[in-house]
Amino acid sequence: MSEAPYSREPRPYAFDPVSEPEYFHGVLSRRFVAFLLDAVIVSVPIAMAGLVIFVFGFLTLGLGWFLFSLVGPTSVVWALIYAGLTLGGRQSATLGMRAMGVEMRQLDGAPMTPTLAVVSVVLFWVATSVFTPLVAIVALFNGRKRLLHDFIIGTVVVNNEARILELSRYR
Template sequence: MADEDFNNANTTRSGNSAGFRSDAFDPWMQPELFRGVLTRRFFAFLIDLVVLSTPVILGVIFIAVFGVVTLGLGWALFWLVSPASVIWAIVYYGASLGGPHSATVGMRVMDLEMRTWSGEPGYFVLGAMHAVLFWVTLSIFTPLILLTGLFNGRRRLLHDMLLGTVIINNSVLASVAQSYRSY
């Protein structure tokens, strides 16, 4: 009975609505949460690249046609493509990872979800920083930083470790939450 009271106190102390304890997402207790996560993340990234690049490509086409119509004056807008692409990517990741699903479109297709270390869903600033740190660490440390996911139980990449986030299989989340509530 004392262990049950301690677990219930641990659950309520963390303040999360899902009922996860502070030691949520243990790779040894729930390995199904992390099974296939790296492969799914790769394909989710490719889907997100398509989602991110489609409006940028449409914008470039619009500027090119606008430049032809204005006899070359519209091509002066090409300088906006790079900053607009960066802003679009930050807003996309911030809004999607900080939204109700805590996942980008690609992650939702691949049935993944981002959570904090303690099991809380993401929020806008965390989602935006997740994207920024991914691109910064990737550009500084080369793609070899992606290998860090192979050597830890939670399949976390370097930017996940720095931000305290975990990417999990969303399909098995409900059964894990139910097992935590039964304590």
Template sequence: MSDMTRGQPAWVFDPLDRPELFEGTLSRRVFAYLLDIFFVTLFWLMAGLVVFFLGIATFGLAWAIYPALWPIVGILYVTATLGGANAATPGMGMMGLTMRLWHGGRPDPLIALMHVVLFYAASAVLTPLIHLIGLFTARRQLLQDLILGTVVINARMLDRTIAPPPGR
């Protein structure tokens, strides 16, 4: 049976063979998240202006969207970027991270949507404890990564890991 599935070979994401893929990913995920919060805030402010003027045009009816505007903008942002061609949000890209599925493929928009919804649902229930899980997994996966079969890796090192490790 072949070691190859869809995308990258399965051994690419083995933390024992390729530890460089996972070095520093947890701390960079935190900074990527902060950058993404900044970008979502900018989009939220722009969307807020649009809703404000729509509210004037609809005699206040559109203003009912305001309470849901932050989650809508955040979910659309992550779904469009994480489920896009780069498989990374802009914050992740700036921190040199990318996401892959367990078989090496890139996440599609549905996986990205489930990822962000699981992240916020788990954060609401478990608070920052979901980040502690990453300290105890070899691939530095968080709860939503384990559930969905995703892994966040160093994007710069991915291109260097195409050659099989010795003995494969």
């Protein structure tokens, strides 16, 4: 394991899958489960808003149902805010990623920024819409388990330090 993968010194690649395999052990499956957890976390407030609008529509004799037209745009804004605050936050991980013990970093080991986090999410959804199977298949053929949008913006998902310590105890 390298001495300081998260140091502030710029390096072209902070995470080497050959010399530091513990950073990538189980990352793909954990990333998938984290995505599902995050989808639930983002969807619950939207579903609750939909329920409130539905009831409000009955109370206003149908006029409140026009608020359903705001659910789509608000959902996009909410998802981007969630990504910017969590993935672009101090831990460089969404709540689902934290639960699964992974985090997203820039290739040089630097933490994510809120802007880069939002760009990552937007590129993920665009790439998924256009290249559906390629987004996931690409990760099977590279050592760092990077998805298509990770290559574009120069990021990598790795196990966090707590998970690496846990993995090293079993070796």
